[in-house]
Amino acid sequence: MTVRFKEFDHIITEQYQAEQAFLAEYQQGQYTFANPYVKLNPYLIAPLTALVMFKTAEPTTVSITVKGKEKAGDISFKFPEATDHMIPVYGLYADHANQLEMILGSGETTVVTLQTEAAHKGVKQPTQITTTADYFQDNIMFLTSTSTAQVAGYDYRGDVRWYGTINFAFDLKRVSNGRLLVGTHRLMIPPYHTTGIYEIGMIGKIYKEYRLPGGYHHDQFEMEDGNLLILTQDLPRGTVEDMCVLVDRKTGQIIKTWDYQKVLPQDVGGSGSQDTHDWFHNNAVWYDKKTNSLTLSGRHQDAIINIDYETGALNWIIGDPEGWPQELVNKYFFKPVGEGDFDWQYEQHACVVCPNGDIMAFDNGHWRAKVKEKYLPAKDNFSRGVRYRIDTEKMEIEQVWQYGKERGAEFFSTYICNVEYFGEGHYLVHSGGIGTFDGETCNKPPVQFRGEDEKKVVLNSITVEIKDDVVVYEMHLPANFYRAEKLKLYSPEDELTLGKGELLGTLGVTEEFTTIPPAEESGIVPEKYNVKLGLEEDRLIFKATFEKGQMVLLQLEGETTHSYFVPTTKRPFLAMCVGTFQESDERAVEFPVSREGLAGEFKVSLIVDEFKYETGVTVSL
Amino acid sequence: MAVEVREINGEELEQLVNQGKVLVDFYSKTCGPCKMLSFVLKDVAKSVDGVEIVTIDFDTNKEAVERYGVESYPTMIVFSNGQEVTRVKGLQQKPKIIQIIG
Incomplete structure (x- = not known):
C-alpha cells in the first residue's frame, strides 16, 4: 500500500472529546477551593491557558491573579458569584511555574502552581520592544502570522502570554460576545483561502465554524445585529477575492452578497501586482452605519472603494486616477486639496472608517505608481499609516495624518499590515511584512522566496502605537505577521460554555x-x-x-x-x-x-x- | 455536427484569423491545465460547427504570442473575421467554451 489514508476528526469534535474527558475526571474527584481541579490547555490549541474548577458551599465571587514575572505583569479578573466555579486562566508564561492566586469573596486565598511547557518553536520572541507598563497595562498585542510562526499575544515586556498551536489565518478580531473571530486553519484552495472563520473563546474553545462555499480570505466584520460580513469569492468563475457576503450569525447561511465585478471594470487601474485571476484583491471590509455603506480595500487596483449597503452601487473610489477611464474618474474619484503633504495610497490594506467619516488605511506603497515606468523600487519606497478626510459632495480629499513615511525602507512592507483607530490622535500602525533578500529590501512579499533563496531572506515585523504624534509602543518580531490587534485577555462577555461547537454554513459541492x-x-x-x-x-x-x-x-x-x-x-x-x-x-x-x-x-x-x-x-x- | 482540432503555427494563424470564426488555444507542453484543455477541446469539437478550433504552442511561437499579447497559458481567443471577440485565460469546461464560441 503506497497511499497513506487517515480518518480524522474536525478540531471541534476533538475539543468536545477533550472536554468530556476532563469533565469526567473532575466529576470523579472531590475538588475544593484549597484543592481545585486544574487542566492546562483544556481545549488543546492554547497552551498558555488553563481551566480551574472547584465547588464552594455558598455562592461567592472569585478574584484571580496570574502573577507576572514582575508586579506590572499581573493579569487579574473577578468572576461573579457561583457555587460551581469554572475559572478560565489566561496569560500564563511558557516554561514557567506560574503562580495563580485566587481569592474568594470572604477573603480566603489560595495559590496554585501551573507549570507550563516550553513554547512551541514557532512562537517568535521580540527582538525589540519599547513601551512602558504604565501605558500598556495588561493589554496584549496579538499578531496573526503569514510566515512560519505561531499566532501569539505579547505583553508590555514582549513576553508571550498566549499562543495558538494551529495555523489560524488572517484577521483576529474580538466581537460583541467577547469571543474572537479568526480565519480557520483548514486550507480550501492553495495558497491561503481557508474554509471560513472560527468563533473562538480566549481559552481556545472553538464555538462555531462559519463555512463558505467560496472559502474565506483576509477579513470579517461584525454587524450591529451580530451578522457577519465575510470576504469570499465565487470559485468556479475563475477569479478570487472579489466578493463579500453577509452571513446569518445563528445559521451560518449567506443572506446577502456583494459582487464587485458588477461595479468595477476588471481590466483598468491595475496595480503592479494585478493579474486577471486576482484583479481586485479585496483585503478589508468595513461597514459604516452613518452612510449605510461598505468600504472595501482592493490592493490590486490601488483602490479603496465605497458601495451602498442596500444596492451595492458604487459611491466613490479613493486612489490614484491615472489609467482609469475618464468617465469613472469624473464620477467616482476624489481631487486632492489642502496645503499639506499628499500621497495616494498603493496596494493598501485594512481600511478603517473613523467616527467622523475619515478613512484610514495602511498604505503599503508597493510600486507606488500606476505605470511600470514609474514604479518605485522597494529600497527607495516607504509604507505608512494614513488618514484621509473626504468630502463626498465636492469629491475632494485631504491627507490629515500619516506615520511611517519618514522611516523609509526599514518600515516598508510590500503586502499585508494594518492600522487601528483607538481615538483621536491615537492609532496603531503595523508594518508586518518587512523583508530583505541578500540585504536588499524585498520588492515582493518575502514569503514568496522558497528553497535555497529562503535562506537569504530576513523577515521583520514592526508594530507601532502613536498617541498625539508620540510613539508610545514599538515591537519588532523576526517574522511576518498579517495584522496586529491590541486586546485584553479577559472580557466579561467571553464566558466559557460547555458542549460541542457547531459547524455552520456549507462548503458547497466541489466543482x-x-x-x-x-x-x-x-x-x-x-x-x-x-x-x-x-x-x-x-x-x-x-x-x-x-x-x-x-x-x-x-x-x-x-x-x-x-x-x-x-x-x-x-x-x-x-x-x-x-x-x-x-x-x-x-x-x-x-x-x-x-x-x-x-x-x-x-x-x-x-x-x-x-x-x-x-x-x-x-x-x- | 463536428469539427477537428488541429495544431498550427504562428504564420498559419495569421492566415486563419481572417477566415470566419476561429478559436485559438495558446498552450504549453509543460502545463497540466493545458493538457486537460486539449481533451476538453476535442470534446467541444464534437458538439460545434462553423468554427475552426486550433492550438498553438506558446513556447515555440513567440512572435504570435507577442502579437496577440498572450501573457499566460492556456489562453483561448475567439476571432471572428479577424476581430478578437473573446479571450479567456485558464482551463475551462466544455459548456463555457461552447458559450464563448457563441
Whole structure:
C-alpha cells in the first residue's frame, strides 16, 4: 500500500472529546477551593491557558491573579458569584511555574502552581520592544502570522502570554460576545483561502465554524445585529477575492452578497501586482452605519472603494486616477486639496472608517505608481499609516495624518499590515511584512522566496502605537505577521460554555470536471507521488507530490463517478498574504473535496497524464 | 455536427484569423491545465460547427504570442473575421467554451 489514508476528526469534535474527558475526571474527584481541579490547555490549541474548577458551599465571587514575572505583569479578573466555579486562566508564561492566586469573596486565598511547557518553536520572541507598563497595562498585542510562526499575544515586556498551536489565518478580531473571530486553519484552495472563520473563546474553545462555499480570505466584520460580513469569492468563475457576503450569525447561511465585478471594470487601474485571476484583491471590509455603506480595500487596483449597503452601487473610489477611464474618474474619484503633504495610497490594506467619516488605511506603497515606468523600487519606497478626510459632495480629499513615511525602507512592507483607530490622535500602525533578500529590501512579499533563496531572506515585523504624534509602543518580531490587534485577555462577555461547537454554513459541492481523458489502467499509484488521503467530517483531502505540468484528475468511483481536476501548476500569486500553508516542497499539491452531495462508497483513483492508478482506498461518504 | 482540432503555427494563424470564426488555444507542453484543455477541446469539437478550433504552442511561437499579447497559458481567443471577440485565460469546461464560441 503506497497511499497513506487517515480518518480524522474536525478540531471541534476533538475539543468536545477533550472536554468530556476532563469533565469526567473532575466529576470523579472531590475538588475544593484549597484543592481545585486544574487542566492546562483544556481545549488543546492554547497552551498558555488553563481551566480551574472547584465547588464552594455558598455562592461567592472569585478574584484571580496570574502573577507576572514582575508586579506590572499581573493579569487579574473577578468572576461573579457561583457555587460551581469554572475559572478560565489566561496569560500564563511558557516554561514557567506560574503562580495563580485566587481569592474568594470572604477573603480566603489560595495559590496554585501551573507549570507550563516550553513554547512551541514557532512562537517568535521580540527582538525589540519599547513601551512602558504604565501605558500598556495588561493589554496584549496579538499578531496573526503569514510566515512560519505561531499566532501569539505579547505583553508590555514582549513576553508571550498566549499562543495558538494551529495555523489560524488572517484577521483576529474580538466581537460583541467577547469571543474572537479568526480565519480557520483548514486550507480550501492553495495558497491561503481557508474554509471560513472560527468563533473562538480566549481559552481556545472553538464555538462555531462559519463555512463558505467560496472559502474565506483576509477579513470579517461584525454587524450591529451580530451578522457577519465575510470576504469570499465565487470559485468556479475563475477569479478570487472579489466578493463579500453577509452571513446569518445563528445559521451560518449567506443572506446577502456583494459582487464587485458588477461595479468595477476588471481590466483598468491595475496595480503592479494585478493579474486577471486576482484583479481586485479585496483585503478589508468595513461597514459604516452613518452612510449605510461598505468600504472595501482592493490592493490590486490601488483602490479603496465605497458601495451602498442596500444596492451595492458604487459611491466613490479613493486612489490614484491615472489609467482609469475618464468617465469613472469624473464620477467616482476624489481631487486632492489642502496645503499639506499628499500621497495616494498603493496596494493598501485594512481600511478603517473613523467616527467622523475619515478613512484610514495602511498604505503599503508597493510600486507606488500606476505605470511600470514609474514604479518605485522597494529600497527607495516607504509604507505608512494614513488618514484621509473626504468630502463626498465636492469629491475632494485631504491627507490629515500619516506615520511611517519618514522611516523609509526599514518600515516598508510590500503586502499585508494594518492600522487601528483607538481615538483621536491615537492609532496603531503595523508594518508586518518587512523583508530583505541578500540585504536588499524585498520588492515582493518575502514569503514568496522558497528553497535555497529562503535562506537569504530576513523577515521583520514592526508594530507601532502613536498617541498625539508620540510613539508610545514599538515591537519588532523576526517574522511576518498579517495584522496586529491590541486586546485584553479577559472580557466579561467571553464566558466559557460547555458542549460541542457547531459547524455552520456549507462548503458547497466541489466543482466536478466533466471531460475525462483516456488513460491506461496502471495498477496502484506509484510511491513517488507520495499520495495521502484524509477523511474529515465534511471533506476528503487529497495530498500528493507532482511535477509541475502533470495532468491530474482525482476520481471517486461508486454507483456514480465524480471527477475533479487537481491543479499542479502553481498560480504566480503576487500577493502571498498568508504563507503559512506553503509546503517546503514546491511540488506539493493539496486538494479538498467537499463531502456535500456525495453519498455511498467510493473507490478513490487517480489519472496522472495518460495513466490511471488505484489508490487502494475506499471511502464511505 | 463536428469539427477537428488541429495544431498550427504562428504564420498559419495569421492566415486563419481572417477566415470566419476561429478559436485559438495558446498552450504549453509543460502545463497540466493545458493538457486537460486539449481533451476538453476535442470534446467541444464534437458538439460545434462553423468554427475552426486550433492550438498553438506558446513556447515555440513567440512572435504570435507577442502579437496577440498572450501573457499566460492556456489562453483561448475567439476571432471572428479577424476581430478578437473573446479571450479567456485558464482551463475551462466544455459548456463555457461552447458559450464563448457563441
